[in-house]
Amino acid sequence: MSFERAGSVVNVHGVDIEVDIRGSGAPILILPSEEAWEADLPFIDELAKTRKVVIAYPPGFGRSARPDWVTHPDDHAYVMLDLVERLDLRDAALVGFSLGGWIAAEMATKDDSRFSKLILVDAFGVKLGGPTDVDIQDVWVQHPAKVAALKWADPEKGVRDFSSWPDAALTIVARNMESFARFCWEPYMHNPKLRHRLHRIGVPTHVIWGEKDGVVTPAYGKAYAGLISGATFETIAGAGHFPQVEQPAAFARALSAALA
Amino acid sequence: MYAWHFTEMPYPNLPPLDTLSTMRVSIPSKLFDPKIGADLYNRYLDEHMLAxxxxxxxxxxxxxQTATCINTCAPLSAAVLARQTSKGRICILGNPIANRGDPIRIAEEMAMIDCISRGRLDVGFVRGVPYEVFAANSNPTQTxxxxxxxxxxxxxxxxxxxxxxxxxxxxxHKRAINLWPRPYQTPHPAIWITGSSDLENIKRAASRGFVFATFLxxxxxxxxMFEGYRSAYQDTGLPGGxxxxxxxxxxxADSDAEAERGARELCWYxxxxxxxxxxxxxGYVPVEFNVQALKGAFTGRTDAMRKQSLEFLKDQGVIIYGKPDDVAQQIKRLYNLVGGFDHLLMxxxxxxxxxxxxxxxxxxxxKEVYPQVKDLPRTRPLGAVAAE
Known part of the structure; x- marks a missing residue:
């Protein structure tokens, strides 16, 4: 998908999933962020020159269905694993951004047999501190201006001028925002069980983080990586929660190095 | 027509409003003086006893979590009034059942208040306004x-x-629900529900015989909305009413000047x-509304009303004020404009x-207005008489 161009639909055990498949070669499965910036970024087409890139939208995002029984990223992980089987992806690199990173981590704890690598970018998913520690800044209870300052090294980069967007595209934006809350409201942006399952991940894992991410800080990212055996960690300078948007060139270099 | 007295029990003793970014959710409680709060609680309950x-x-x-309403536990104030009053009906409008999390506890509280008041309770249920989801931490997409x-x-x-x-x-999930006490009224107290734009919700309320209430x-x-409610009875063939x-x-008020002064005070709300x-x-409003919001076209009901003049609000029936005969005339006008209604919530x-x-x-x-409007006929859903 980009917002205006629909991908194709794959029915996975009764759930319609939107996938955007580009190029051919060694497969990469990309799970976008809740804000779905990724499909329109140049690094995707760059990757597609030598690889098969599969951008898949979890239930409730993009044009994918949202069945009632899917209530949590733990459920998304099962649907996405079913999709991997359905598309018969093997030795795939699994790359997840933000919420997509959380879902990717959940998937890898359940079954990593079809993956060659796991790459997490500013992922949500674990809680590290106690009840009054704010591990993940609350993006819903704080003033939008403050949230923008937490999300972006340069908040101007996060401004999308929706006034010129067609309703069909805005419907996807609005539904993505709704689904994000539906699945991540409570427990806020994490699965209390995930940190106790991360040891099950056996594929080489690399974690990429925006150096100025104020929603989930690099310290959080580093600790998250520390829970995955052998995981490596790097930061991207001059970027917040979406380094792929704010520093596309530096991000693309980091990603290709991690995929090599 | 039934007339009801209402106050949200505000705590207005705040610093100048232009120095506050919000009166809701995150306003620090150091701004609440418990001694003033004690006076206010007792005063507001006294006014209900006067009613x-x-x-x-x-x-x-x-x-x-708001200075606009310190009645945080309506069943508590209803229980006080159940014991301290003797004639009027008491309605909680309503129990925020989506936010409270345990419907059975609410059922018990209402049954107990109904017994203490000897059957004077009406029980409203509300979804809860948007900002309530933060205090309750209820998922706004599920309420x-x-x-x-x-x-x-x-x-x-x-x-x-x-x-x-x-x-x-x-x-x-509950394994052995067995309410003690059961309500004083049989089969149970009248149920009320609120709404503002969701016609399906209104029809659902009508088809179950709930009172439908809307504000401002x-x-x-x-x-x-009221026509939607009335026609739902015929559409569904279910027992509306x-x-x-x-x-x-x-x-x-006794004078026009005094009436306008009081009306302006009420606009604080x-x-x-x-x-x-x-x-x-x-997720609190449907995706279609948020598409409009992304374009900057949907800013909410209160924002739209806030910008209007007192005269405009009076013309719309959002605020009614004046000397007694003027107030009676405005109520009758409103009654005719909306096709009649049964409960005037003031x-x-x-x-x-x-x-x-x-x-x-x-x-x-x-003393001077209610006698002029009390006998306005109750508007029952269409066909209700035939159903009886």
Whole structure:
């Protein structure tokens, strides 16, 4: 998908999933962020020159269905694993951004047999501190201006001028925002069980983080990586929660190095 | 027509409003002085007791983490009034069942208050306004489903008298529901529900015989909602008949000048401030509304009303004020404009409006206005007579 161009639909055990498949070669499965910036970024087409890139939208995002029984990223992980089987992806690199990173981590704890690598970018998913520690800044209870300052090294980069967007595209934006809350409201942006399952991940894992991410800080990212055996960690300078948007060139270099 | 006295029980003793970014959710409690709070609670309960003496009914609601309403536990104030009053009906409008999480506890509280009051309780249920989801931490995308599952469960609990039943719904699981006490009224107290734009919700309320209530809306929209409610009875063939309720701000005075002063005081309620993130949490309104919001076209009901003049609000029936005959005339006009209604819910106190002014307005209404409108015919859903 980009917002205006629909991908194709794959029915996975009764759930319609939107996938955007580009190029051919060694497969990469990309799970976008809740804000779905990724499909329109140049690094995707760059990757597609030598690889098969599969951008898949979890239930409730993009044009994918949202069945009632899917209530949590733990459920998304099962649907996405079913999709991997359905598309018969093997030795795939699994790359997840933000919420997509959380879902990717959940998937890898359940079954990593079809993956060659796991790459997490500013992922949500674990809680590290106690009840009054704010591990993940609350993006819903704080003033939008403050949230923008937490999300972006340069908040101007996060401004999308929706006034010129067609309703069909805005419907996807609005539904993505709704689904994000539906699945991540409570427990806020994490699965209390995930940190106790991360040891099950056996594929080489690399974690990429925006150096100025104020929603989930690099310290959080580093600790998250520390829970995955052998995981490596790097930061991207001059970027917040979406380094792929704010520093596309530096991000693309980091990603290709991690995929090599 | 039934008349109800209402106040949100505000705590108006705040620093200048232009120095506050919000009156809701995140306003620090150091701004609440418990001694002033004690005076206010007792004063507002006294005014409800005055309403009872004057022949008016008593309407209560609750909100959380806000200076606009310190009645955080409406069942507590209803319990006080159940014991301290003797004539008027008491309605909680309503129990935030989607936010409270345990419908059975609500069923028990209502049954107990109904018994203490000897059957004077009406029980409202509300989904809760947007900013309430933060205090309750309820998922804003699920509150409609929680509301209706909760109402169904409470109704079943009230009316199941042969011993325990189990319930395994989407949001509530209980293994041995067996209510003691059951309600004083049989089969159970009248149920009320609120709404503002969701026609499906309104029809659902009508088809179950619930009273449908709406607040502070332009009269054309009120008419649209009430007509939807009335026609739903015929459409569904189900036992409608609860009735309709509308809430304006109401101030009755001895002079025009005094009436306008009181009306302006009541408008404090419309000026209540909240930071933008509290007004439209994700998923609270349907996707179509948020598409409009992304374009900047949807800013919410209160914002639209806040910008209007007193005269405009009066013309729309959002605020009713004047000398007693003027107030009666405005109520009759509104009644005719919206196709009639059954319950006049009067916010007769808001903001800094003091006890003396509030009591005078209530008294003038009860003695000089209410006799002029009391006998306006109840509007039953179409075909209700035939059903009986």
């Amino acid at each position: 009872d003496d004057l022949g008016l009914n008593m309407l209560l609601n609750e909100h959380h 409609v489903e929680r509301l209706w599952e909760g109402i169904d469960l409470v109704s079943k609990a009230w009316t199941s008298t042969e011993g325990p039943f189990n319930f395994e719904g989407k949001y509530t 809306q332009p009269h054309e929209k009120v008419k649209w 609860g009735g309709t309720a509308y809430m304006p701000l109401v101030f009755t 419309l000026d209540a401030k909240a930071e933008p993130q509290f007004r439209n949490p994700p 916010m007769q106190q808001a903001g800094h409006l003091d006890h003396k002014s509030t009591a005078r307005s209530m008294t003038l209404f009860a």
